[in-house]
Amino acid sequence: MPGEEVLALRKVTFAYEGDVLALRDLNLTVRKGEFVVVLGANGAGKSTLCYLISGIVPHIYGGRRQGHLTLVGIDPWDEPLYVTSQHCGVLMQDPEVQLFMPSLGAELAFGPANLGVPREEILRRSKEALALVRLEGLEEHNPRDLSGGQKQRAALAAVLTMQPRVLVLDEPTSQLDPLGRWEVGEAIERLKQAGDLAIVMTTHESEEILHLADQVLVLERGEAVLQGSPEEVFSHPDRLERAGVKTPALIQAQSRLLTLGRRGAALPSRVNLGLEAVAEQIRQEVQNRRLTVLPQALPPRQAPAAEAPVILEARDLTFEYPGPPAVLALQEVNLRLRQGEFVGIVGQNGSGKSTLVRCLIGLLRPGRGEVLFRGKSIRRLSVGEMASRVGLVLQNPDYQLFSASCREEIAFGLRNVGVPDEQIEGAVEQALRTVGLEHQADLFPFRLSFGDRRKLAAAATMALAPEVLIMDEPTTAQDQRGRYQLADLARRFHREKGGTVVMITHDVDLIARYAHRLIVLYRGLMLLDGPTREVFAQVEELRKSFVVPPVAGQLAQRLSALGVPPDILTLDELFQVLVPGGIQEGVG
């Protein structure tokens, strides 16, 4: 039986100050206990929708609204924010800015205490909220000492103590590692099961949350282009792609394999979101001869010759962060990177990935062991001297951008490494062209989108002509379109210039697509190091470090009894092996 209506938008149109249209003619009804997932590319209007529902617009950000919005009987537009906050809680992307009290207990009490809720009631709510997000016993901890996933769960608990009727989650997992995403996802699942709240969640990572959704809304440039049950919405993969929304790999597999198997039939009426169920569907299609397995050896990834010179080497690298408590971040790591390699590094936050690359580039000096660049120790080189040998593109470009124009931003590094003035202009132009920002050369960098700022930061690094390029989380907070832009830059650097690339990421699809070698770090140790296919095949070892193979690989492993090679990494490879039944007859 459907619950009572708690949120309703009727033909809502909104423009920010300066007439920047953000939402147009939006209709949405959310009932108690319902879970609505909002998808869309960056700039589609997802955050604006969250701001409108929670009253952040117009009380913090101004603008003009038309249409009607009702939240538990009130219009947030007309009520002060503290009134709306009693009905609607908001969890944002960055947990760091949502935790401002020195202890978790104080953090949880902050909201209800502001509203004058009696002390005993606050303590009861805090206890309940902590149990729900599984952070019991940490009341006296400083939230800043928690892990990424714990911080976001703490922020969620602090929202829950306000006892809202509607919970708005604005990309709550976009800055977390897989473990953190799983932890937050689990907490959201329990909230959904409790059924007391209506939840509206925006995300780019629909795979992990879609099975909970009752309703999916897809926005494109502020307009709802698809709306309905997950099954209805994901029956339109082409439209989703045009809207810049990532179709979960499982749905892509169903769309392609089951449609092919039925010779052009539409998707089944109910899209399956479970891995085992999809594997079973494919098995049945094979048994019914609507699909055929074409067993074939997968081509090996292009790797540099074994005799390629070693360009960067770590020997017995050990690094400890001073305490108290001291943290042993790297333990006797040995690593050789040959010229022309494309290497992925995966592992949970705290596994030592960032410490390793900071040692490789000289930002951190290891306690034991050493780093060699082309056979020579880097101990005597400054970070600046290393910058023209090994470039590191950071996750957050905003830590480095400060100049008045994109052109100046790139020239800054070139001047620092002593490039003559007459060569700087040409190098800047080339760097801007490489990342496609030549038309924004004179623009203030902070006016660029986040994706373009990342490209600018990459251009500034690549302009120094390093031999090794290290990229730290190139897909973070990016939509489907922006997702592979930086990685494609790295691939061009690798293919066209013969450069060596190291990519740190949590995105296994990215690694499966680009890297020929994969390193898995776990608690400062190198758990696995080898060709990407071989490493992803070691499921048990990977599980230890919370790394899950790509969906295509997981499907292939489940279908290996049918002759599907278990070391498949990408959907394209899977589609080469599983073909419509008729093709086999032709081939045979």
Add this chain to the structure above:
Amino acid sequence: MRPVFRYLNLDTPIHRLHPLVKLAHVLLTLLLVMYPIREGDLPVLLVWLAFSGVLWSVGRVELRRFTTLLKILTGTFIFLIVIQGFTYRFGRTPLIVFGHLRLWEADLGVITKEGVMFGLVLCVRVLVATSSLPLFVMTTSASAIMTAMSKLRVPRVATFMFISALSFTTLLFEMWGSIVEAQKLRAFDIDRMNVIKRAVRAYIPIITPLILLLFRKANDFQIAMETKGFGAPIEPTEIETLHARPADFLWLGLIVGVFALCTALKFGPWL
């Protein structure tokens, strides 16, 4: 780097102390350093500094957390002592003579013993002034501070601003470190620049992104606070209940007693 000004969740006599007693220590410290200063004040300041040191030790506040701050202060102290050595107008006893350059009552060519002593007193005064607040915030929980301030009728907004500023300090340190690191990666290393070069050109590439990021974070902070009812015209709930114990009165007596001793040392007829 371990952040300074962060509450340490320990169980020590200083942590158990009533926040108003610790606040009394802060206020008396400020009062002491506001007394008119003379070069003979060193014993007075050293007595209070030693007393504060005892409180730090009992509260198990680690001095090494302040290593960076102390390094910066050391440079400032050397500068202060040298400047006062040259310019103190009551300097009579020459320690080192470089020549004679009279400017009003001072001889800028001579470092005097009284000038050095006065510089030393200034340095100890700075140390005394900075010794009490960290002890208060690092041994008192946020909710206890809020309750104590509310008993003193300090507006909640002001108390909250103070507490969140402490939290922001940690974030500021983290952002500073990340920005310095990001610029090093572009061969811009302020750690390797001399003082003059740093002053002339080093800080723009660090300060500019820092300010822009702070604006952004401050905006997000505002959203997080206001969507949790901050600023509501409602009497807020006090979570922490504070009760004075006999030990609190004993400590208060001790603090006031040492303060009286310092005052007597400063103004008494024996000096």
